[in-house]
Amino acid sequence: MKTTVAEATLAAMLPPLHQALDRFAERYPGDSPRRQPVHTVYGGAHLFRYDTAPRLGVLALRSLETYGPDFATFARAVGLPGAVGLPEHPAEIAALGQAIERDPEGLGRAWPAAWLAWVVHGRVLAKLDREPVEDFRIDFEDGYGSRPDDQEDATAVEAAQQLALGLSEGTLPPFIGIRIKPWSRELQRRSARTLDLFVTALVEATGGRLPENFVVTLPKVSTPEEVHALVEMFKALEAGLGLEDGALKMELMIETTQSLINAQGRLNLPLLIEAAQGRCLGAHFGTYDYTAGCDITAAHQHMAHPVCDLARGLMKVALAGTGIWLSDGATNVMPVALHREGPDGGPVTQHQMAQNRAAVHAAWALHHAHTRHSLVNGFYQGWDLHPAQLPTRYAAVFTFFLEGLEAATERLSNFLSKAAQATLVGDIFDDAATGQGLLNFFLRGINCGALTEGDALATGISLDELRGRSFARMLENRRLAAAAGSKAQGQP
Numbered sequence: 001m002k003t004t005v006a007e008a009t010l011a012a013m014l015p016p017l018h019q020a021l022d023r024f025a026e027r028y029p030g031d032s033p034r035r036q037p038v039h040t041v042y043g044g045a046h047l048f049r050y051d052t053a054p055r056l057g058v059l060a061l062r063s064l065e066t067y068g069p070d071f072a073t074f075a076r077a078v079g080l081p082g083a084v085g086l087p088e089h090p091a092e093i094a095a096l097g098q099a100i101e102r103d104p105e106g107l108g109r110a111w112p113a114a115w116l117a118w119v120v121h122g123r124v125l126a127k128l129d130r131e132p133v134e135d136f137r138i139d140f141e142d143g144y145g146s147r148p149d150d151q152e153d154a155t156a157v158e159a160a161q162q163l164a165l166g167l168s169e170g171t172l173p174p175f176i177g178i179r180i181k182p183w184s185r186e187l188q189r190r191s192a193r194t195l196d197l198f199v200t201a202l203v204e205a206t207g208g209r210l211p212e213n214f215v216v217t218l219p220k221v222s223t224p225e226e227v228h229a230l231v232e233m234f235k236a237l238e239a240g241l242g243l244e245d246g247a248l249k250m251e252l253m254i255e256t257t258q259s260l261i262n263a264q265g266r267l268n269l270p271l272l273i274e275a276a277q278g279r280c281l282g283a284h285f286g287t288y289d290y291t292a293g294c295d296i297t298a299a300h301q302h303m304a305h306p307v308c309d310l311a312r313g314l315m316k317v318a319l320a321g322t323g324i325w326l327s328d329g330a331t332n333v334m335p336v337a338l339h340r341e342g343p344d345g346g347p348v349t350q351h352q353m354a355q356n357r358a359a360v361h362a363a364w365a366l367h368h369a370h371t372r373h374s375l376v377n378g379f380y381q382g383w384d385l386h387p388a389q390l391p392t393r394y395a396a397v398f399t400f401f402l403e404g405l406e407a408a409t410e411r412l413s414n415f416l417s418k419a420a421q422a423t424l425v426g427d428i429f430d431d432a433a434t435g436q437g438l439l440n441f442f443l444r445g446i447n448c449g450a451l452t453e454g455d456a457l458a459t460g461i462s463l464d465e466l467r468g469r470s471f472a473r474m475l476e477n478r479r480l481a482a483a484a485g486s487k488a489q490g491q492p
Contacts, residue, residue: 028321030433033469037135044143050166057132059387067360075117077361078368082113127449135175156197164205177215183226219253224275255286269318287329303370328374330383335363371396401450412438412459435471
């Protein structure tokens with residue numbers, strides 16, 4: 001058969017085209033199937049102890065029991081959908097809760113707002129008891145401040161030893177790390193010394209181990225050279241301490257306008273990630289330094305400011321498909337009581353208790369709204385600064401996943417049907433990235449406690465496929481199974 005001009009042209013084009021597609025696939029592998037924490041809790045390095053995470057959980061539970069003792073009160077405080085129609089009298093709330101517990105499916109259809117509030121409150125309580133903190137950052141920057149060198153030296157060693165103790169005692173959260181000072185001219189030596197002292201003391205105390213999911217956060221990044229310098233420091237530490245090549249990972253904090261757009265008018269984030277040489281796991285948005293850099297006055301610096309939406313949008317555009325995790329910033333209004341004692345040092349009065357409750361509820365509502373804003377815009381992680389923010393963090397995340405469950409179940413079920421049809425007829429199904437995104441909805445929800453494995457199984461995937469965490473591998477296994485079935489039946 002004579003070769004056509006188109007076929008000859010295509011044959012010449014294919015090698016460079018395939019090379020370009022391979023480079024693209026390497027740079028944009030799609031969403032990572034790894035578990036991403038829903039938050040990072042920051043705490044000063046001088047305050048860190050081996051049992052900080054469980055102690056934060058106790059404080060979070062105490063706040064919830066004090067200011068959101070039942071599902072209706074908590075739902076109204078944070079502003080869950082339909083919460084204004086829930087009963088307010090304790091006896092009526094208790095009776096409604098018992099009715100939902102007896103028939104959750106029926107009450108869910110009859111009064112979805114009540115069912116949602118009841119489920120969210122119960123799962124928040126369970127989460128705070130089981131795993132109150134998902135990620136913690138031992139902070140040597142803003143949460144620690146500027147201190148004498150000998151004091152920071154001592155803190156670096158002590159914090160590392162406490163981390164090692166937490167590793168041996170099993171009290172660490174699933175993700176943990178440190179935030180060093182920036183690599184600016186003024187602070188780079190201090191930053192490098194703290195990193196060296198900390199990692200060295202940690203490795204010595206653990207016998208050569210790093211905690212699972214350990215990461216170093218580099219703040220106020222503006223140039224690829226800063227990232228490259230940290231990579232070189234990592235390599236030197238790994239070689240000197242006998243760590244595996246690539247063991248030390250980093251996160252970058254996007255807190256300056258220049259970290260987004262460089263002097264040449266180019267998006268800077270891809271260059272920062274490239275300078276990390278495969279060691280960067282995430283990019284965290286720093287709300288308050290960034291808004292200050294945009295000349296926003298302190299009174300108007302907040303998570304929902306339009307300049308923050310623009311910055312987060314640029315982060316999404318620059319890093320979409322790379323597998324780099326994105327994290328939003330923090331709500332800086334803390335849900336704390338205004339009064340800790342009454343007049344003349346006596347007990348808190350009823351009026352003061354009401355003021356305390358109003359202050360905490362207002363801060364909870366703000367934090368819940370900010371967290372939901374982040375989730376709607378595709379930022380599944382954010383910062384928390386106080387244990388009383390943990391209940392609202394989880395309430396917002398759980399509500400988000402529960403509200404989207406029905407639509408996600410239908411979409412993934414339909415998607416699996418299309419993929420299966422392609423497999424059966426021998427066609428090529430080339431949309432695994434979308435499938436991974438849908439699967440990640442369930443993985444994220446299950447990981448944080450918002451959803452159950454049963455919720456995911458309702459889509460038609462198996463438990464093994466779910467725990468495999470890879471849509472592409474699931475399709476390949478199904479394709480092989482279909483081919484084996486056809487062969488067994490004698491089909492060509």
